[in-house]
Amino acid sequence: MPDYSLLAIPVYTIMAIIPHAYAISTVSKQTQWSNANGRGESNVQHLKKTLPAAVFATYERAEAAHKNSFESMPLFIAATLSGVFAEKLTRTDVGNAQFSAVFLGIRALYTILYINTSSEKYSHARSLTWTAGLALCFYQIYKAAVALA
Helix, strand or coil: CCCCCHHHHHHHHHHHHHHHHHHCCCCCCCCCCCCCCCCCHHHHHHHHHHCCHHHHHHHHHHHHHHHHHHHHHHHHHHHHHHHHHHHHHHHHCHHHHHHHHHHHHHHHHHHHHHHHCHHHHHHHHHHHHHHHHHHHHHHHHHHHHHHCC
16 A cells, blocks of 8 residues: 555645646636746736736735745655654654645645635635644654654
């Protein structure tokens, strides 16, 4: 049987790419997307000028969710691998598969909230999910450290 927590790493990578694909899809419905310099300032300025403000704001939030997912990836990988090592070396269940499943769920919710929340009032729910994911990674690393001690 495969180690599902390890398989969560490529799943998370795909989840990190989805907001970018969504951003491009949203933009492409209304104006031309330049893949030649997709991240370039001139392309972003073109989008800002040609898209309705609400569509451009959605594009920006989707791109921010995409970038944040990649910023969070090293900690998730570290937490996952520390759990794998702890379970394999000590034959102790540190809940690594459950950790991975819960983390992926939290990150999916985070991404949905990030893309769809445009008010300051409701943006705190997004921050709460980000904090929960961060805390979950720290806790998983702690559990692995205790098991390996």
